[in-house]
Amino acid sequence: MMKRRDFLRYSAKGVAGLALPISAIEIVSPGEIFADRESGTRWVFLVDTYKCTGCGLCVKACKLENEVPYEANVTRTWVERYVMTKEGKVWADTPKGARDGFTTNKIDLGEGRFQDVKNEEIQKAFFVPKLCNQCEYPPCVQVCPVGATYQAADGVVLVDRQWCIGCGYCIMACPYGVRFFHPVYKVAEKCNFCYHRINKGLKPACVQACPFGARMIGNIKDPNDPVSKVIRTGRVGVIKDEYGTMPQVYYLGLSREVV
């Protein structure tokens, strides 16, 4: 009795030992951890809020280009409206992400309520397009438990639709609210600067659709790139940099009310 058991035990150990090469335990090779980026491209975005008119053509184009269901109340990019009154009140809204633009001066307060702001009460008002910041240190990628979202060598953060488990942790971790669940594929979805377009030498759909040149894309590593020049030499701001994410969407004409 004892012998048979011993035999079983030793053979089990032996089989396990033989069948278990070191690579099975290895999760990542050490060389890769310390690998440095030497790629010549780092995509960045520049938004000129002075030029934005809130037409929302960028949102429309984005949804159609990237197959985000048009009627679903989620979007990769959106436009916010900020209205500051002479009394010091701040009103802001983004009805349907401004997919249809802003065709009323009433501020959408949600749940069917609206705030009427008379034009003569307005101190200043403007529009701010929002999209993924393709952070240098993306918290959404850090928290993905399975490696389904990642940063490509050129800085763009992508989502692997075949691998995402749909836990929603990345959505929670993003300080900018750019992530959501794709209504069809049931996986995390986000703006990727139209990765398919920029890799073919095209402009992202929103950049191309903007009639006023409020949206621009460029390569920060290229000193001759016009966007890169503005960011290097001009006065630009970013949104919510207190999280240490190093957002890579730069804004001209940002105001303190913008969140």
Next chain:
Amino acid sequence: MAHGEIWTLKEFFVTPNEYIYWSIQIVMYPFMTGVVAGAFVLSSLYHVFGIRQLKEIARFALVFSLALLPVAMMPLQMHLQQPMRGIEIFITPHFTSAIAAFGIVFTVYFAIVASEIWFVYRKFIVETALALREKANRTMAEKLWHLTYSVLTLGSYDISEKAIHQDERAVKILATVGIPVACFLHGYAGFIFGSVKANALWMTPLMPVIFIMSAIVSGIALSMLTYIVVMEIRRFIAARRRTAHEAFQSIEEIRGTEVNVVRITSKYLLFFLIFAISLELLDLIFRGYTALKTWDILRRVIYGKDFFDIFILQYGIGNLVPFILFVIPGLTIRRTVVGVILVLFGVFMMRWNVVIGGQSFSLTYSGFMHYVMPIIPHDMETFNEGLFGALLVMITPFVLFWGLNKVFPAFREI
């Protein structure tokens, strides 16, 4: 329809993609994990610190924590948009994510609890297996039982005094190792929330500690409640049969043991309850005093929108009332039952107020979201993330315990 849209109401300035993505199942997850960890810590109080008075409840709490273990995973699985891919956290774990560690910690913890149970029950397993082997003309069921127990012996039939002594030492070691692992399992559930820097309410290093303390509270409370229910059933059976029942000689003896165990356990419950509340209040005071940029919206959530949920339901009914109930001298079973149910409710509300409360304000700091829990399910999504999904998670540990109790009798003298 976008995920989350069906149960989220938006008010004022909320960005388009914001919804209550983590709903009732993510409330259930830390609640159930907490109960597991707490039940294990309770059983360890006897095994490690040798608190003899807890002997009766310790073994039960151990088996119960094994029954609860799979249920800690269940809500996570149910809430995944791609439940079939859940296994990926073992295949390509990304350890910079707090969730990726879940698989490892959970498995280690499972191994510890299962091994501890094996050592506690080894004598019983061997004796049962041997008794069944001796028996002539076994029925089909007995043959199955024999097979089960034979496998459970793992091939060792040694129940000499020396071997039993070794078992006891092993139990003690495992129970000792188990405490930090249990705390880690749950503390890191707190870490999952506490480390989300984008969320103003969640982000605090106190979160893991607060989670552990309230976990132990809820684990003790649920163990006490289940213990009382089981003892009452046995008393009822004993009274009906008017004969001796299993280990106990009389109805009075059952009652006596029960009251004794409950009184001792409630003292530990009180201790951890005070600890948990102190930490939570510290967190609240600190946020108010430092009043960072986000405090304005947090204040409006804590003292405004969620005032009833936090101060009436959680702190009032869930903490203060049971506190008073336990402190008044001459604790009775009935009072204990009311007390532990309220404590469990209080811990549940704490999870609710963290998980749902943390998502009830917008990243813009000037908008709110309200969670309307789906009651009647009309598809898989509203079942999983609704009342019935939560109830399913709530009931499962008792079903599992019922099954486990047949293999490892949690109450019989062994």
Next chain:
Amino acid sequence: MKSHVLRPLYVAILVLAVALIVRQRLVPEGFGAHERGYMYGWHNMNDEQFWKKFPVKYKSSDYCKECHDDKHSSIMRTPHGVIQCENCHGPALDHPNEPPRLPIDRGRAQCLRCHYPLPYPTSGRQNIKSVDPEEHNPGAECSTCHDPHNPNLEGMK
């Protein structure tokens, strides 16, 4: 060691070994930390190809110009020259093959995206001519009177 004490450990090690072997089989080819390191670059390399191959739908006005040069050059002389054809005509996709005809968005809402009066100080919007849609021929399609390709008031139909 004859003792039974380590038996659960053997079971655990066996389970772990099986799990690791299974894991190794299941990790997709191409998975690794790649350029961005383990924290930010842990992914399947093949997925980058998926996104690079994603179909392009908006082809830009230059693509339209290849066949509709007349329309293109006439609109380019007007203030509407800044607007991409596809903003009103929809994404070209594989037009003229698929779809052979593009739907045209002639709705008032399309024009009001820019021409609804929002004279916001500090915003480019204040410079765009606008009409109050509730007073300016409500219900009528803008293109009944205005030519979107020649929006100047002299170009009125």
